[in-house]
Amino acid sequence: MGRVLLVFRLVLGDLRRHPGPAVLLVLSTLVATAVLSLGMSLPGATERLYLQTRAATAGPDVVAIAPGLSRAADTALTSLENVPGVAARSRTYRTFFTTITTDRGAVRAAVFGADAKPGPIDRPLVTSGVWVRPGGAVVERGFADALRLRVGDHVTIGGRSFPIVGVAVTAARPVYPWATMGGPDGGPSDRSGLVWLHERDTRALAEADVPAASLVYLRLRDPAATAAFRAVYHEAHDPAIRVNSFTWPVIAFQDSVYLRDGQPILIVGGWLLSFLAVAGLSTLAAGRVAGQTHRAGLLRVVGATPGLIAVVLLTEYLALALLADAAGLAVTRLVAPLVVNPSGSLLTTDAGPSGPVAAMTTVAAVGVAILTAVAPAVRALRTDAVATLSPAARRPDHLVLLSRLAGLLPVPLLLGLRLVARRPGRALLHAAGTATTALGLTVLLMVEAQPDQGWDFGGVTVADLMDDRSRLLLLGVIAAMVALAVVNTLTMTWTTAKESRATMAVARTLGATPGQVAAGLATAQLLPALPGALAGIPLGLFAQWLFGHQNAPQSATPSLWLVPPALLLVTAVLAAVPARVSARRSVAETLRAETA
Amino acid sequence: MNVLQVRDLAKRHGQKHSLVRAVDGVDLDVPAGQMLAVMGPSGCGKSTLLHLMGGLERPTGGRIWLAGERIDTAGERALARLRRRSVGFVFQSFHLVEELTVAENVELPVLLAGGSPRAAKRRARHLLDQVGLADRARRLPWKLSGGERQRVAVARALANEPLVVLADEPTGNLDTAATDEVLRLFADLRAMGQTLVMVTHDARVAATADRLVSMRDGVFVEDTWLAGHTGQFDGLFAMGD
Numbered sequence: 001m002g003r004v005l006l007v008f009r010l011v012l013g014d015l016r017r018h019p020g021p022a023v024l025l026v027l028s029t030l031v032a033t034a035v036l037s038l039g040m041s042l043p044g045a046t047e048r049l050y051l052q053t054r055a056a057t058a059g060p061d062v063v064a065i066a067p068g069l070s071r072a073a074d075t076a077l078t079s080l081e082n083v084p085g086v087a088a089r090s091r092t093y094r095t096f097f098t099t100i101t102t103d104r105g106a107v108r109a110a111v112f113g114a115d116a117k118p119g120p121i122d123r124p125l126v127t128s129g130v131w132v133r134p135g136g137a138v139v140e141r142g143f144a145d146a147l148r149l150r151v152g153d154h155v156t157i158g159g160r161s162f163p164i165v166g167v168a169v170t171a172a173r174p175v176y177p178w179a180t181m182g183g184p185d186g187g188p189s190d191r192s193g194l195v196w197l198h199e200r201d202t203r204a205l206a207e208a209d210v211p212a213a214s215l216v217y218l219r220l221r222d223p224a225a226t227a228a229f230r231a232v233y234h235e236a237h238d239p240a241i242r243v244n245s246f247t248w249p250v251i252a253f254q255d256s257v258y259l260r261d262g263q264p265i266l267i268v269g270g271w272l273l274s275f276l277a278v279a280g281l282s283t284l285a286a287g288r289v290a291g292q293t294h295r296a297g298l299l300r301v302v303g304a305t306p307g308l309i310a311v312v313l314l315t316e317y318l319a320l321a322l323l324a325d326a327a328g329l330a331v332t333r334l335v336a337p338l339v340v341n342p343s344g345s346l347l348t349t350d351a352g353p354s355g356p357v358a359a360m361t362t363v364a365a366v367g368v369a370i371l372t373a374v375a376p377a378v379r380a381l382r383t384d385a386v387a388t389l390s391p392a393a394r395r396p397d398h399l400v401l402l403s404r405l406a407g408l409l410p411v412p413l414l415l416g417l418r419l420v421a422r423r424p425g426r427a428l429l430h431a432a433g434t435a436t437t438a439l440g441l442t443v444l445l446m447v448e449a450q451p452d453q454g455w456d457f458g459g460v461t462v463a464d465l466m467d468d469r470s471r472l473l474l475l476g477v478i479a480a481m482v483a484l485a486v487v488n489t490l491t492m493t494w495t496t497a498k499e500s501r502a503t504m505a506v507a508r509t510l511g512a513t514p515g516q517v518a519a520g521l522a523t524a525q526l527l528p529a530l531p532g533a534l535a536g537i538p539l540g541l542f543a544q545w546l547f548g549h550q551n552a553p554q555s556a557t558p559s560l561w562l563v564p565p566a567l568l569l570v571t572a573v574l575a576a577v578p579a580r581v582s583a584r585r586s587v588a589e590t591l592r593a594e595t596a
Numbered sequence: 597m598n599v600l601q602v603r604d605l606a607k608r609h610g611q612k613h614s615l616v617r618a619v620d621g622v623d624l625d626v627p628a629g630q631m632l633a634v635m636g637p638s639g640c641g642k643s644t645l646l647h648l649m650g651g652l653e654r655p656t657g658g659r660i661w662l663a664g665e666r667i668d669t670a671g672e673r674a675l676a677r678l679r680r681r682s683v684g685f686v687f688q689s690f691h692l693v694e695e696l697t698v699a700e701n702v703e704l705p706v707l708l709a710g711g712s713p714r715a716a717k718r719r720a721r722h723l724l725d726q727v728g729l730a731d732r733a734r735r736l737p738w739k740l741s742g743g744e745r746q747r748v749a750v751a752r753a754l755a756n757e758p759l760v761v762l763a764d765e766p767t768g769n770l771d772t773a774a775t776d777e778v779l780r781l782f783a784d785l786r787a788m789g790q791t792l793v794m795v796t797h798d799a800r801v802a803a804t805a806d807r808l809v810s811m812r813d814g815v816f817v818e819d820t821w822l823a824g825h826t827g828q829f830d831g832l833f834a835m836g837d
Binding site: 017302 | 678712756
């Protein structure tokens, strides 16, 4: 009990005393786990949502559509119940391919003649309002979202105004904008949403000779045997009457097309974000090694065993990593429905990270915690207890040429260059991190330079949802990149300032001003950021060429040239904060602390 | 009975031309209840000797017994147990755990030794009362003066009633008034029969001990019993000041 209390106290005490590094550590791990879990949640995510919606709405196994409203079409469709493997069929429904008019103009729609009481196959789930009744329309949720329609609004169909009485989802059709399915001529068509009217209300459309199709829903004895059904059906059906059949896997696949463009963004973005997160974490961990080793020494002096010291260090990192992991998974839970749900027309209660995904990110977070805790623990335990009491940090590297070159430069550059020479690996990491951010910004600017691919729906331009989705994902990934780059710059400057505290204090005793010291620390961040920012532009252009749309502009936009100076300016501003704080520290106090 | 016994103890760093003999064949017996001062110039090896006797550093030669038990060959786990149970350290730089309160610092060794939280709290309250810091129990160490911090360090060193307290320049970072406070505390310990080995380069502080060992270049050059010492420091400081 006493040991548990002790570990708890030490962990809590350290977190209270050093909240900054703890917050940075949590942020870096959070972003990494969120991106990782989101990336791992994508494969099959839309299909899972479709299955969920299909289960909730008694979705059909097959939708068979024949053009027109003829008796022959009806006969061909009803005869499908005789195809081997078919367990049940619905009555024949009618769909009309027309335009609906809203306050914002006219758009294409598939108007479905529905029963006031849905049959056993396809029972659309009303998510808002009520189901169709004579004189009232129900709109597919994704379609309603795109047109900003709500219950109570009015739409005009076939010259008659209908109040919207409900918003619903169904698994019997691909989501907006592919609701047309077979189209008026039997071929594939898209760019329309689904509206349900009471069957009685669609009679006017039939009388007005609006292009239409007949359809039935089929239930198979074995819902998984859709391929077998298609094979038998193709051999048995009358070639004189064209009947298109859409099995549920085909509808599920059509829904997932939305994610096709977004996947490379998330996957490549995930790699880049993970790199930034690891760069930040490793810098943070390196910066904490000296302090944690000293802390381990203090505990050793009062009799803590190596095991207990390892437990204290590990518990702290583990608590932070698990907290960040939980927060990252929560972020994914919130973001995933937005990413994987095409146009809001599927249910999203099961859109979060699955158990195995959560387990994998947790294992990764625990791994990071162990790796971060191992270095100070091993270092502390392999060193004499007395040596670990010294607050001296890891011995710096020394690049002779760089140090000599620094001697020829003004004081801030001299200090900055010598700080870079002390930790060349960190400078390289910072350069790579800045290059990654510049790459992301370049891609974003190139994408933004493309013309908007709005779809003209006959008067109203509804934005290309796929393109919008891709841009939104890209913006989200770049925003996360910039956030991590900010965290990393703060972390790197803070770590450099902390490790070079004694050196800078000595420089102050030799006549350097606080301003020169602060400028030196900021310069140490700017020097590696410069080549990183410049290298990021061609890398971004290459990435855009590799993964971007075919219609992307082939030449770089002029705004790209603003990326390096903007990045350097932001780096300078961010680095200035910890640099100024560090430079204002009392020289005597610093030297006393270092020699204690 | 000797609490500490050291034979032919050596600690060497480097090799050949760069060989440094920090401690070079030292023999020492410290009887129970004795207050021993080790004195000498900077770099003479006195702190290294103290660290070796407390198991903080490993000797390159010789033997050390603590209460009859060999500690120079003990493993890290056994040394940790030794530091918890038998040795209390007081350092020049205090080395308190900065994120813990004064009381929590004093409770630390009791909890490490497996004591219950209640027992640890009771012991800390008693010791802080003894060193005159009961009203500072909830403060963080950095909010205390140097003398107060050193008194917390002494209380922490006594938490598990150690066989010996090893103090490394305990007044090195303190002003005269704070030095006075700490030496009064040591006098109380001595009166209670606590064995104490203190390393110092301050002759006035060394003069408060029962016995003074002088060290130079890693070897003892003088071993003096300070006869007639009363353990009262007021007069001594009056003379010194």
